[in-house]
Structures are given as structure tokens and as C-alpha cells.
Amino acid sequence: MDEKKLHELLKSLTIKEKIGQLIQLSGEFFDVKTATTGPQKKLGISSETIDLCGSVLNVSGANKTREIQDNHLKKNRIPLMFMSDIVYGFKTIYPIPLGLGATWDPDLIKKDYSNTADEARASGNHVALAPMVDLVRDARWGRVLESTGEDPYLNSQFAGAMVKGLQHDFDKTHGIAACVKHFAAYGAVESGKEYNSVDMSEQKLRQDYLPSYKAAVDAGTKMIMTAFNTLNGVPVTGNQWLLKDILRKEWGFDGVLISDYAAVSELVNHGFVATNREAAESAFDATIDIDMKSPCYANELQPLLESGRIQSERVDEACWRILKLKNDMGLFEDPYRGASNDAEKSQLLTPAKRALARKTADEACVLLKNDGILPLSTEKKVALIGPYSDSQELIGLWAVHGDVEDVVSIQSAFTEKLRDNNLRATPGTSILEEDSDYHGMGLTNEQFKNSLLSAAEKQENNHEVSTLCKWADVIVMPVGEHTVQSGEAGSRSNIELPQEQIKLIHRVAKFKKPIILITISGRPLVLTDIENGVNAILQAWFPGTEGGHAIADIIFGEVNPSGRLSMGFPRAVGQLPQYYSHLSTGRAPETSGHSSRYTSKYNDIKEGPLYPFGFGLSYSHVEYHNLAVNSNTMMKDEQIKVTVDIENKSDVPGIETVQLYIQDVFASVVQPTKELKSFKRVVLTAHEQKKIEFSIFPEMLKFYNSNCQWDVEPGKFNVYIGPNSEDCLKSSFEYV
Numbered sequence: 001m002d003e004k005k006l007h008e009l010l011k012s013l014t015i016k017e018k019i020g021q022l023i024q025l026s027g028e029f030f031d032v033k034t035a036t037t038g039p040q041k042k043l044g045i046s047s048e049t050i051d052l053c054g055s056v057l058n059v060s061g062a063n064k065t066r067e068i069q070d071n072h073l074k075k076n077r078i079p080l081m082f083m084s085d086i087v088y089g090f091k092t093i094y095p096i097p098l099g100l101g102a103t104w105d106p107d108l109i110k111k112d113y114s115n116t117a118d119e120a121r122a123s124g125n126h127v128a129l130a131p132m133v134d135l136v137r138d139a140r141w142g143r144v145l146e147s148t149g150e151d152p153y154l155n156s157q158f159a160g161a162m163v164k165g166l167q168h169d170f171d172k173t174h175g176i177a178a179c180v181k182h183f184a185a186y187g188a189v190e191s192g193k194e195y196n197s198v199d200m201s202e203q204k205l206r207q208d209y210l211p212s213y214k215a216a217v218d219a220g221t222k223m224i225m226t227a228f229n230t231l232n233g234v235p236v237t238g239n240q241w242l243l244k245d246i247l248r249k250e251w252g253f254d255g256v257l258i259s260d261y262a263a264v265s266e267l268v269n270h271g272f273v274a275t276n277r278e279a280a281e282s283a284f285d286a287t288i289d290i291d292m293k294s295p296c297y298a299n300e301l302q303p304l305l306e307s308g309r310i311q312s313e314r315v316d317e318a319c320w321r322i323l324k325l326k327n328d329m330g331l332f333e334d335p336y337r338g339a340s341n342d343a344e345k346s347q348l349l350t351p352a353k354r355a356l357a358r359k360t361a362d363e364a365c366v367l368l369k370n371d372g373i374l375p376l377s378t379e380k381k382v383a384l385i386g387p388y389s390d391s392q393e394l395i396g397l398w399a400v401h402g403d404v405e406d407v408v409s410i411q412s413a414f415t416e417k418l419r420d421n422n423l424r425a426t427p428g429t430s431i432l433e434e435d436s437d438y439h440g441m442g443l444t445n446e447q448f449k450n451s452l453l454s455a456a457e458k459q460e461n462n463h464e465v466s467t468l469c470k471w472a473d474v475i476v477m478p479v480g481e482h483t484v485q486s487g488e489a490g491s492r493s494n495i496e497l498p499q500e501q502i503k504l505i506h507r508v509a510k511f512k513k514p515i516i517l518i519t520i521s522g523r524p525l526v527l528t529d530i531e532n533g534v535n536a537i538l539q540a541w542f543p544g545t546e547g548g549h550a551i552a553d554i555i556f557g558e559v560n561p562s563g564r565l566s567m568g569f570p571r572a573v574g575q576l577p578q579y580y581s582h583l584s585t586g587r588a589p590e591t592s593g594h595s596s597r598y599t600s601k602y603n604d605i606k607e608g609p610l611y612p613f614g615f616g617l618s619y620s621h622v623e624y625h626n627l628a629v630n631s632n633t634m635m636k637d638e639q640i641k642v643t644v645d646i647e648n649k650s651d652v653p654g655i656e657t658v659q660l661y662i663q664d665v666f667a668s669v670v671q672p673t674k675e676l677k678s679f680k681r682v683v684l685t686a687h688e689q690k691k692i693e694f695s696i697f698p699e700m701l702k703f704y705n706s707n708c709q710w711d712v713e714p715g716k717f718n719v720y721i722g723p724n725s726e727d728c729l730k731s732s733f734e735y736v
């Protein structure tokens with residue numbers, strides 16, 4: 001409808017109808033049988049609230065959403081909006097976002113998210129609660145799985161691509177609304193512990209943590225979700241400075257702002273306000289439009305209005321944003337937005353979508369070690385030993401709508417490549433230990449028991465492991481974390497592989513056959529004690545529906561790995577948080593004049609990560625030479641060019657991700673030793689040489705100064721170009 005009509009509609013709504021639009025409830029409230037007893041009582045809301053509620057959380061499927069919409073429209077004038085956690089795929093599941101980050105290929109990821117929108121839309125979803133763009137530097141936090149990594153620039157590239165992919169210009173046939181989360185700085189929760197607090201300087205916040213959300217706003221995201229954490233003592237959900245001053249005023253975000261799950265009522269738990277009424281007032285004053293799954297807006301906004309604590313114009317403003325979004329989506333004309341069984345049949349898990357998921361997983365896997373054993377010849381006798389050998393649990397915790405039955409396991413993909421008598425497999429052990437705190441991980445007693453091997457199976461497995469190790473030419477070991485060990489509420493203080501699997505690796509190593517480790521995980525693991533004893537390591541994350549195929553593509557050399565880490569792998573958990581773009585200290589280990597003891601380091605471990613940001617091997621051998629800047633000085637409003645020669649010294653064509661880092665050497669606020677400013681994915685044929693050129697602009701040299709102004713200071717800048725954040729060539733120039 002046109003805007004005039006929409007305004008008329010808004011005017012004609014009762015206050016209860018308006019408040020209804022500001023409430024979101026989850027699926028169980030729309031099941032007439034259980035709603036009035038269970039969830040409704042628990043949340044303490046009336047049946048009228050359910051009837052008037054404006055949006056639904058995590059219900060999908062064309063039939064189900066159409067049925068709920070039909071029931072709703074019998075009593076309402078305004079259609080419901082369906083929102084769902086569609087974080088890295090809907091039915092066709094891509095690698096977890098930390099794997100997507102490792103592709104360094106935002107154009108590809110844009111296509112993934114566009115396909116995801118088509119699938120989700122066919123099944124009745126209007127808003128994806130994605131992308132999650134929180135910057136992450138502490139691998140103990142389980143939600144690093146949902147992020148594209150530790151770097152502001154790289155994350156911003158992905159944030160923009162994901163929003164554009166999902167929304168797809170938001171036209172009549174494509175696109176659903178993106179809801180960027182979790183604004184802001186949720187990735188910096190203290191000690192990597194879920195739902196914990198965040199405390200940081202404004203400079204760090206603006207320079208490192210805010211850019212990815214800003215990129216999403218610039219890309220046109222229709223919705224933003226607030227974070228659970230406090231920021232410098234003030235919970236984000238009631239943080240006027242962050243939400244009103246920065247997001248709304250400074251950035252001009254005029255879309256819908258939604259709280260995270262129950263975060264409005266949790267303002268009381270935080271000790272920020274004393275009652276649900278105060279919580280509602282605080283969140284509302286911070287311009288949150290929708291209260292997700294708490295009773296605060298439902299029960300408290302009307303009394304707040306009547307007592308004059310909040311103004312009716314503000315209710316109209318929040319309601320307008322939601323009506324506008326519904327109208328922009330065309331929900332008043334077609335409340336199902338094209339969702340139907342036929343649409344599902346033509347959209348979900350099509351061969352073309354699977355092919356894209358496979359290509360994405362090919363690009364997401366990162367080869368961390370290879371002594372030359374890879375790629376494997378299909379003539380070899382291969383033993384697959386490890387709990388992920390024939391597991392379809394390759395989609396990770398946040399693939400809410402994906403089905404494991406659709407997943408290609410590693411064993412089935414290997415079977416396609418190898419002759420039958422060349423492949424044998426056994427899990428070797430269960431994923432988790434028998435004494436795991438399964439309850440804390442969210443597993444039921446039964447689920448946990450089913451995940452373990454029985455005594456008889458264990459015995460049989462032990463025997464199998466020995467037999468297979470003697471028989472095989474090479475042993476491929478798919479090992480990793482359990483799905484429930486990462487994702488939301490998946491924080492861990494120990495991020496090594498589960499102990500039983502470490503023991504299995506040691507046992508297998510005794511047979512002195514080459515070992516290729518395939519690591520499945522939702523985070524960078526600590527692999528320090530294992531890496532020496534194996535010949536190759538392929539980090540495969542939770543690689544998604546086509547994960548098995550992608551792993552086999554790389555292991556047997558049909559695909560030359562190109563993935564590069566977007567988050568470094570620590571040597572030990574005690575190093576966390578760890579990130580490449582740290583500040584210079586007064587006593588860096590290499591440059592300090594002090595004896596080695598009195599420098600900034602741990603005394604019991606080698607400095608730096610085991611595998612740094614940007615790192616990843618391929619089957620090609622690429623060398624970098626002749627880094628050159630075309631001028632030693634850069635004047636205001638000018639740019640300089642920097643070039644480097646790269647050469648593929650091998651017979652294997654491949655993709656090289658050439659990375660440009662800059663350091664502001666002296667600044668009034670000390671700057672990181674290196675910051676990624678640009679990169680290029682370069683295709684190289686066998687023995688090909690190329691000159692790669694980057695432009696450097698003053699904008700790339702800016703930082704937040706002590707007045708929190710984004711500015712550049714004159715002085716020396718170092719330029720680094722290389723295949724990762726550590727192994728770079730270096731030059732420098734002056735900005736005058």
C-alpha cells in the first residue's frame with residue numbers, strides 16, 4: 001500500500017494493537033493446545049497479547065506459517081512477520097561463518113546468502129536473524145562459530161556481502177530482511193564466557209568492534225538486534241548512548257531495532273533496573289522497537305503510557321517502523337510472501353544450491369599443515385579412523401533448519417573417489433568422554449548415552465583400529481568437537497580436542513603410518529601437542545551439507561585448498577584473547593633492549609599463535625618478491641601505489657590471497673603493529689608470475705584519536721604484503 005494509506009492505518013490502530021506490533025513471541029504460543037497452559041503462564045502474558053502480537057520467532061515451513069498467518073488474520077488487520085535464526089543457510093547449509101570468513105571471498109558468500117534467502121522465503125520466513133557480525137578474539141567463546149573472525153576490515157566486507165545477499169534488493173520475488181546481530185561488541189565478552197560483560201575504551205570500540213555493524217547499516221540492513229552484554233557497565237539493551245546516539249543519530253539507522261531473547265527483562269537480572277516496568281521503559285527509551293520473548297513491553301508499556309513515563313508519539317514511531325517493514329515486504333498484499341509447498345519444492349536443496357555449498361566448503365577448508373603427503377593418490381589404501389568418519393553431524397549448532405540426513409559424510413564422499421577395497425573406516429572412539437558434563441552442554445541423558453560407544457563396540461573398535469592401521473597406506477583421521485561444544489552457550493575453558501580423541505591419535509601414531517588429521521570444530525582449537533605427530537592437518541570447521549564432498553575434493557587434489565584463517569589458532573588457551581593486530585608494547589620480544597626475560601611474552605610458550613590470521617597452505621608454491629611503493633611520501637588527498645611480484649613456482653594452478661597490512665608507526669594513540677587494509681584473491685596458473693598492485697588512500701591511515709575523531713596523523717607508515725599476517729615483505733612511506 002502507499003505510505004499515505006499506511007499512515008492512515010497507523011492512526012486507526014488502538015493502543016493495544018500498536019503495542020502488539022512491538023511484541024515477538026516464539027512458536028509455542030501459536031500452538032493453541034499448549035499456549036494457554038505452558039509458555040503463556042511461564043511468561044505471564046494474556047491471551048490478548050498472543051492474539052495481537054506482531055511477529056513470530058523460529059517457526060518455519062510453508063504449511064505451518066500459512067496456517068498461523070491465516071488464524072492470525074481472522075482476528076487482526078496486520079499480518080504477522082516471521083523471523084528465524086537463519087545464520088549460515090536454511091536447508092542447504094554452508095560452512096559455519098568462521099569457515100565462510102576463511103574463504104576471503106565476500107562475492108561468493110553474497111551468493112550463498114542470496115540462495116539462503118530464496119529457500120527461507122519459500123518456507124515462509126520474512127526476516128533472517130543474521131548475519132552475526134560480532135568481532136571475535138577469544139576462542140573460548142562458543143559463538144566464534146557464528147562470526148567471520150577477528151579482523152574489522154575483513155568482517156566488514158562479509159557483513160556487507162551477507163546483508164546484500166539476504167536482502168537482494170528486497171524486491172517482489174527475492175530477498176528477506178536481514179537482522180544484524182548482536183549490536184554491539186558481544187564478541188568481546190570477558191574471558192570468552194557466554195552472556196558475560198564487556199568493558200573497553202571508546203577508541204577500541206569504534207576502531208575494532210563497530211565497523212562491521214556500520215558496514216551492515218551502510219549495506220541497508222532492515223533490522224538490528226541488540227546484544228545481551230553490558231558495555232562499560234550499561235547493558236546494551238538499555239544503552240542510550242550506543243543505540244540512540246551512535247546507531248540512530250550518528251549512523252542514521254531508521255530500521256527496526258529488536259532486543260535479543262528476553263534481554264529486556266534481563267535488565268533486572270543485570271541489576272540495572274529493579275522491575276519489569278523499569279526494564280520496559282529503559283529499553284523503549286533506548287529506541288528498541290521489538291521486545292523479543294519477554295513480558296515487559298506486553299505488560300508494561302500501556303501503564304507506562306498512562307502514567308506519562310513514555311509518550312504516545314514514541315509508540316507510534318516504533319510501530320511505524322514495523323508497519324513500514326511489513327509494507328516494504330508486501331505483506332499487506334501477500335501475507336505469505338510466496339511461501340508454498342510448490343515454492344519449497346523448487347527452492348530447497350536444489351542441485352545448484354548444493355553445488356554452491358560444495359564450492360563454498362571447498363574454499364572454507366584451511367590446510368594448516370602438509371609435509372607433502374597431500375594430495376593423496378586414489379591408488380592408496382586409506383583408513384578413515386575417527387568419530388567423524390561416517391558422521392553426518394557436519395552442520396554445527398546454529399543450522400537450526402538444516403537436516404543432518406541431507407549431509408554428505410566424509411566416508412560416503414571418499415567412497416565416490418576410491419575403489420571399494422581401497423577404503424575402510426571405523427569411528428575409533430566416541431566424540432565425547434564418558435565423564436563429560438553433558439547436562440551443562442544441553443544434552444539429555446539419553447542423547448549423551450546414545451553418543452557413547454557401548455563396551456562391546458569399544459572392544460570391536462579397538463580391534464578395528466589396529467587392523468586398519470596395519471592394512472592402510474595412509475590414515476585419515478576425522479576428529480573434532482561435538483556439535484554442542486560450540487555455538488551459543490558453548491564456552492569452553494579447554495579448547496583442545498576431547499581427550500579420548502587425543503588418545504586415539506596417539507594410539508594410531510604408534511603404527512608409524514602417515515596421518516592426515518581432519519579437524520571439525522566451531523572454533524580454533526589448540527592443536528599444539530598434536531601437530532608434530534601428524535603429517536597434515538585440514539581444518540574443515542562444521543563444513544555444512546556438502547562438507548564430506550569438499551573434504552574429499554581437497555584430500556584427493558581435485559581442489560587446491562585456498563582457505564585462509566580469519567581467526568588465528570592459539571598455542572595455548574592461556575594466550576587468549578589473542579589477535580594479530582595487537583598494540584606495540586614498550587618491550588616487544590624482538591626489539592626490546594632488555595634481556596629476554598623482561599619482555600612482553602609468556603615464559604612457558606613460544607610467542608604468537610600456532611597458526612596466524614591469514615594463514616593457509618595450498619598445493620601450489622607461491623613466492624613474493626619486490627615490494628615497492630611508488631612514492632616515499634603521501635600528500636593529503638593523494639594516493640600512492642604499492643606493488644609486489646608473486647610467482648607460482650609449482651605445476652599446480654591455484655588461488656593466492658595477497659594481503660596488505662599497514663602500521664601507523666608513531667601515533668598519539670598507539671596503533672596496532674599491523675592492520676589488514678586490503679586483499680586480493682589472485683588466480684595463478686602453473687608457474688605464472690603476476691604483479692599485484694594496491695592503492696593506499698589517506699582514509700586507510702585514519703584512526704580514532706583521543707578526541708574520538710576519525711583522523712590521520714602525519715608520520716611514518718609501514719606497509720606489509722604477504723600470504724598471511726606474519727610472513728610479509730615490508731616497506732614504508734611518510735604521510736605529510
Ligand code: BGC
Nearest residue numbers: 057058085129181260261488
Ligand atoms: C541469540 C540470538 C538469537 C535469538 C533467537 C538468542 O539466544 O543470542 O542470536 O537470534 O536467541 O533465537
